[in-house]
Amino acid sequence: MADTASNTIARAAGPDMRSLLRRLAPFFGTPLNAALTLVLLWLMARLGWLLLDWAVLKAAIFPAEPETCAATTGACWSFVIAKxxxxxxxxxxxxxxxxxxxxxxxxxxxxxxxxxxxxxxxxxxxxxxxxxxxxxxxxxxxxxxxxxxxxxxxxxxxxxxxxxxxxxxxxxxxxxxxxxxxxxxxxxxxxxxxxxxxxxxxxxxxxxxxxxxxxxxxxxxxxxxxxxxxxxxxxxxxxxxxxxxxxxxxxxxxxxxxxxxxxxxxxxxxxxxxxxxxxxxxxxxxxxxxxxxxxxxxxxxxxxxxxxxxxxxxxxxxxxDPAWPAxxxxxxxxxxxxxxxxxxxxxxxxxxxxxxxxxxxx
Structure with missing residues (x-):
């Protein structure tokens, strides 16, 4: 049933859309594949956001001093720059x-x-x-x-x-x-x-x-x-x-x-x-x-x-170095x-x- 619907949509779409649908078919061709794809996409987005938040948004960069790292909950890139x-x-x-x-x-x-x-x-x-x-x-x-x-x-x-x-x-x-x-x-x-x-x-x-x-x-x-x-x-x-x-x-x-x-x-x-x-x-x-x-x-x-x-x-x-939070x-x-x-x-x-x-x- 799912394959028939996908084929119908592909025939109705243009050449570029049909090519895209063929590439996505292994990921969304069946309900199970679609569910697994969506779960993995959510996990990747979640982990990516946590990493971005820690490494960039909340990161301590400048000035490259110990006090800069002490005032943040993110990554301490100030230490890497200073050292x-x-x-x-x-x-x-x-x-x-x-x-x-x-x-x-x-x-x-x-x-x-x-x-x-x-x-x-x-x-x-x-x-x-x-x-x-x-x-x-x-x-x-x-x-x-x-x-x-x-x-x-x-x-x-x-x-x-x-x-x-x-x-x-x-x-x-x-x-x-x-x-x-x-x-x-x-x-x-x-x-x-x-x-x-x-x-x-x-x-x-x-x-x-x-x-x-x-x-x-x-x-x-x-x-x-x-x-x-x-x-x-x-x-x-x-x-x-x-x-x-x-x-x-x-x-x-x-x-x-x-x-x-x-x-x-x-x-x-x-x-x-x-x-x-x-x-x-x-x-x-x-x-x-x-x-x-x-x-x-x-x-x-x-x-x-x-x-x-x-x-x-x-x-x-x-x-x-004891002056830094290591x-x-x-x-x-x-x-x-x-x-x-x-x-x-x-x-x-x-x-x-x-x-x-x-x-x-x-």
Missing amino acids: SGQILFGIYPPTERWRAGLVCVLIIMTLVASARPSAWRPRLGLVWVGMMVVVLWLMGGGFGLAGVPTSAWGGLPVTLILTVFAIGLGFPAAILLALGRRSGLPVVRTLSVLFIETIRGLPLLSLLFVASILLPLFLPESLLPDKFVRALLALTIFAAAYLAEVLRGGLQTIPGGQSEAAKALGLGYWTTQRLIILPQAIRIVIPALTNTIIVMIKNTSLVLVVGLFDLISSGKAALS PSTETFLFIGLIYFALAFSFARFADFLERSGAEKRG
Whole structure:
């Protein structure tokens, strides 16, 4: 009966209305669907209004002082504004935070510039190496800048540096591990399997603890890297093992006839892998690579357990100020939005690469 009425209305309406009714049919086609749709719409509207009322209408924004938050029942964005420097840059010296901010801008600009396919040339690797050198100089100091030890680094720069360096160093290692696991040489294949399976069998926290606590027991003080470098090493090893398995899955989908054809043309093993096999394998596993990289972005928050001041640690430190009412919800929402922006941006870039690859194949 309901379907007949809907069809009658659709026939009587114009083309645009008929198209709209077809889209709405799954939501209002039957009395039960209509009731569920209306209930869910009411709940969404109710929750949306409560969120708007708390986050905007009753929120304390300016002036960014403790008294502003004390006089409201809404969100205390005044705290986030007043403590934004500490949340974003942690315990980095306040007078030198312009360097940490410049590092964030430099990394993000390099990522954005690298997103253009026209920029994918061999010189792009040199740009990234140069960017990394400049980042380390700005953060650490020297050559005209005041020295800042890695123990004083914190906030968003730490998150970006750990992510970019861990993935940038781990991806080439992952390629070698993936190729090594498929190698015909027993020793190379065995060592690659042992490395990948050992790292994948350990949680990242255990690797961070090994790098932070156990490594100093086996190395003399003169050879021991600082805590930041040890955490970066643990993240790089972890990323390499997981990315290697993702790449191996892509390599397995490439028909063996392509390698045989390349060999018949006189191409060597490494030339074949670089020009023929790896580009296809990477294009195939873009979704899985994206997922692994996004997980790595969020995994950088685990370095707080070894005493590094990432975004979350910086937020917790800011909340310890007794002059403020410690609005943890607003603080962690702000931090969560930063992580979401990073992960979402990379996911959209991966979607763009997938669409571009599909268009070229089409």
